[in-house]
Each structure stands twice: as C-alpha cells, then as structure tokens.
Amino acid sequence: MADSFADLGLGSGVTDAARAAGYDEPTPLQTAAASVLRRGANVVLHASSGAGVTSAFGMPLLDRIAAGEIGEADPRALVLVPTQERAEQVARELAALAGASGIAVRAVGSGWRARGSDVLVTTSQRALEGVETSELKLDGVQALVITDASELLALGGGAVLETVVSLIPRDAQRVLTSAAVTADIERFIEAHMRKALTVPSRPAAPARSPETVESLGQIGYMIVDESAKPEALARLLESITGSAIIYTRSVVGAERVMRELARRGIADGEHDIRALPFAGGPATASRAISFDVPFSSDQLRALHEGGGTVLITALERAHLQRIAGEVPFTLKHRKVRETGTGELDAFRRSVQSAVEREDLAAQLLVLEPLLEQYDAAEVAAALSALVRRRTPAAAAAPAAAAGAPPAEASAGGFTRLFVSIGTRDNIRPGDLVGAITGEANIKGDQVGRVDIRDTFSVVEVASSVAERVIRALNGTTMRGRSLRVDFDRKGAVPGGGRERGARGPGGPRGGGDRPRPPRAGRAAGPPRRRPPEQ
Numbered sequence: 001m002a003d004s005f006a007d008l009g010l011g012s013g014v015t016d017a018a019r020a021a022g023y024d025e026p027t028p029l030q031t032a033a034a035s036v037l038r039r040g041a042n043v044v045l046h047a048s049s050g051a052g053v054t055s056a057f058g059m060p061l062l063d064r065i066a067a068g069e070i071g072e073a074d075p076r077a078l079v080l081v082p083t084q085e086r087a088e089q090v091a092r093e094l095a096a097l098a099g100a101s102g103i104a105v106r107a108v109g110s111g112w113r114a115r116g117s118d119v120l121v122t123t124s125q126r127a128l129e130g131v132e133t134s135e136l137k138l139d140g141v142q143a144l145v146i147t148d149a150s151e152l153l154a155l156g157g158g159a160v161l162e163t164v165v166s167l168i169p170r171d172a173q174r175v176l177t178s179a180a181v182t183a184d185i186e187r188f189i190e191a192h193m194r195k196a197l198t199v200p201s202r203p204a205a206p207a208r209s210p211e212t213v214e215s216l217g218q219i220g221y222m223i224v225d226e227s228a229k230p231e232a233l234a235r236l237l238e239s240i241t242g243s244a245i246i247y248t249r250s251v252v253g254a255e256r257v258m259r260e261l262a263r264r265g266i267a268d269g270e271h272d273i274r275a276l277p278f279a280g281g282p283a284t285a286s287r288a289i290s291f292d293v294p295f296s297s298d299q300l301r302a303l304h305e306g307g308g309t310v311l312i313t314a315l316e317r318a319h320l321q322r323i324a325g326e327v328p329f330t331l332k333h334r335k336v337r338e339t340g341t342g343e344l345d346a347f348r349r350s351v352q353s354a355v356e357r358e359d360l361a362a363q364l365l366v367l368e369p370l371l372e373q374y375d376a377a378e379v380a381a382a383l384s385a386l387v388r389r390r391t392p393a394a395a396a397a398p399a400a401a402a403g404a405p406p407a408e409a410s411a412g413g414f415t416r417l418f419v420s421i422g423t424r425d426n427i428r429p430g431d432l433v434g435a436i437t438g439e440a441n442i443k444g445d446q447v448g449r450v451d452i453r454d455t456f457s458v459v460e461v462a463s464s465v466a467e468r469v470i471r472a473l474n475g476t477t478m479r480g481r482s483l484r485v486d487f488d489r490k491g492a493v494p495g496g497g498r499e500r501g502a503r504g505p506g507g508p509r510g511g512g513d514r515p516r517p518p519r520a521g522r523a524a525g526p527p528r529r530r531p532p533e534q
Helices: 012-020 028-038 053-066 084-098 124-132 149-154 158-166 183-192 226-237 251-263 297-304 314-326 343-357 361-373 376-390 397-402 429-440 463-473
Strands: 043-046 077-081 105-107 119-123 143-146 173-178 197-199 218-223 244-248 273-277 287-290 309-312 330-333 414-419 447-452 457-462 485-487
Touching: 012 053, 012 084, 028 043, 028 053, 028 197, 043 053, 053 084, 053 119, 053 143, 053 173, 077 084, 077 124, 084 105, 084 119, 119 124, 124 158, 143 158, 149 158, 149 173, 149 183, 158 183, 173 183, 218 314, 226 251, 226 287, 226 309, 244 251, 251 273, 287 297, 297 314, 309 314, 314 330, 343 376, 361 376, 414 463, 429 447, 429 457, 429 463, 457 463, 463 485
Parallel strands: 043 173, 043 197, 077 119, 077 143, 105 119, 143 173, 218 309, 218 330, 244 273, 244 287, 287 309
Antiparallel strands: 414 457, 414 485, 447 457
C-alpha cells in the first residue's frame, strides 16, 4: 500500500483536498485503483460503501479534469447512482475532494443547479429524462462512472441504464463499482466495458469454503445512521469498567469523537478512553470500538483481533462482511440499546404504530380544514396535547399492548408478523424464510404462510418463537433496507391456526396491499383524493 498520497501520482490539489476531507493516508482501494484510473482505463471496482469507493474513483477522475485531459463539455463526466439520495451523498463527497480546484460537482435534484457542471451525479432515469427534454447532452462526456451497479440492477434499472450508456461516446472512460459481480454485472461488463481491469484483482483459485476455515474470533457490529453514531457510541461506553479505544479514519475524526464524549461527560479523565486514527495502529485496551468501518481486512484484524464492536451504516454491511470473511472473523449483530421505557417513549411508540397500521383516510378528511390553515406538524402537536391531557396515564396503553402478541395467537399454533419489505424490494418468500430461520435460529417448519405485498409482507411463525423472530430481525438489513418487524395487528390467526393460502416459500402470494393513505405530516396540504359523495 502507498505510504502517502504523493506515491499515487496524483496532483497536489486533489491530494490536499483528500487530506482536508479526512483521509490521513491512501486506502488500499485508492492505492490499487489510482494509477489505472489516472491513465483513463476502463475499470471495475469490486468494492462497496466502507472501502472508500467514491474517493477511489473520484480522486483520479478529478485529477484528470484538473489537468485538462477531459474535454470542456457540460458535463465532462457523468456519475450514475441507484437513488436520488445516493446522488446527493456522492456529489457532496466528490465536491469535498474537488476542494479549491474550481471543478464544479453537481447533482440532479431539488436544491441543486445541474447546469454548468464538470461532474454531474444523477440516477439513470433522471439522466434519460434530461436527454429527452434536451436539458442534458451526453455527446461530450469523456468519463462515465456507474456506482453500486448490483443495487442499481436489483432495483430494476437495467433497461434505462443500457439506454443511457448507449448515448455516451464509445471512447469515453467507463468505471463501474459493485459490491457483487453477479451474472448480470458480468453481462453488462462484456457488452459495455470490454478489456476492463478489475480492482482488486480476482484470485486465480476459489477461496476456501467457510467450513474449512477456523474463525479467529467474534466481532460485534451495530447498524446506525451516520448522524446517530455519537449516541450509539455513548451508550456503548455507559457501562465501561476498564479502558476503551475508539478508532476513526482520521486524526480529525478522533479529535471530533473526543470532543463529543467530553461534551457528554464521558471522556472526563475518570475513565481511560482514547480515540485514535486507523493509521495509529492497534493499542491495548479492554474494549475496542471502531467508530468508522475499517477499510481492509488487514486493518480490521489489527484493530479487532481481541474482539470489540464496529459501528456501520446499512450500506457498509456488505463491506464489513467481506473483510471479516477474509480474516476470518465471525460477525454478531448487536442492536442499539433503547434507553427510554417511560410514558413518553410508550406514547411515541403508540403513535408510530397507529401511523403504520391504521387506515388514516377518514381522519385526514376530518383534519382537512385545519391542514389548510396550519402546518401539519402543528396540528399533530395539538392533537398530542389533547390526547395526553385527557388520558395522561392511559395514553401509553396502546403501546404497552403493542409489545405483546394478540391474545388469540398466544395460546399456540402460528402468529402473523408484519415485515416492512415487499415486492418493490425484489423480495421473494424464500428470502424471508432464509432470513427468519438464519437470524432467529429457528427451524423451517416453524415458518408458515408467507404473504408478500407491494411494500410489506405478512409471515406466519410458530407462536412460541414469534417474539424471538421480532427481536432477531428488527434493525437487520435486507436488500439495503433496515427491517421493522412486529406482530401483525390487521389479522392475527384465530386460535393460532393457519389461514388457507400459500404456506412457506413455495406457495402463491396473497392478495393486494392494505390501503395506505398519505400520512399526516408528510405534506402541508390536504389529501389529494376524497371518497365519492354519498
């Protein structure tokens, strides 16, 4: 691995910006990819979020633009991503790497002005719409980057992607990043990226099967939003009795963590708590916590050979699984401990349950005149005040009940569970059954009917293991989504028996979705649809 950014052969403008963005030294992926990308070669980056993918392709791309090697079109480079949210994230990261170079990085979407961009980040669908309306011209693009390709294809964007790629000049550099190189990815590479180099290089021999490799230990991981990491870290450290070291990607990150812990009164000198950058190497402590996911398996092994916990976002799970498997380590999912058990937390859970499960259409009609006059958040706050003033002690009762299975399903047999993933996420019955049996460690015959709808699923499990399944699956990710699992309030199976219909992964899928009206608070205006006049 390169010891410094100067070893990558990139200009000082880009490398200085990388340091300012929080990179103390090149990551293994940056080191492996920099030279071939800088030459303008077609490259497949076999990596996912957490490995420093955006910086790996972004630094050489921005360096080529700064050196005047990529045209003067608008845009010069096009970056395609699976979702609009991802577009904004990638654009921010690239803009940080551009630093003071004057290179304009833009995203297509609300709050961004896409015109006049050197690097444009968008989804395939938005790019095609821009071409069709003549707002976007692709004939001058000299570099095309397709990020998170496996996720993009899984979301059904293959046909649109093919169309957009066909509009890019054939001599333009093509870069593709993907967590998995599937058969579909292979076909795309063969059709549009011939002679592409794969980074890191694929091993000549297949990897040893997991059965033949002894695990070197267990590491815990917690899935949290980036903004929620300080809170999760603080909860991990609450019960500390010995020393702890928190690892971050940079010196700046370590200083930021220590300031946050000091603000919370945790790093007050009473306990031996330190924060160090990855580059500082392993240190001795009774507990090791990685605030950021390590870039490589070597780094993970060095920092967590004695165990510990890694905080990751949902998108970084695939990366952590890959590098842990290379060591190998066994991974254990740990949930963020909930601190609230009082009346307010119970009341919030009851409101959340009502929003997700109740038919709100009639209530929205009742509130329509108020929603025209006041902000939806103000109306919700007023309703909360009325409910809590009228029944302060009983306000939390629905939430208390929400934590227990329906009475008729508790006696035995099977209980229906609500799972917040459906056909829109390309989920299949077998996927759900596999996740349930694997995460909850139950047998396949303890899973009954699987009913997959558009945006959610209803699954029957043996009543004796229902709570275990809920605890095991809540907060885990599937198809890139964090799952919410609870007892199905819309129809517990009477007497614990099974309804007629599909049973297990092989059965037919059930009927349509439950009606889900617009949620109050998501829009300032009244609902668009009204029931017909009586």
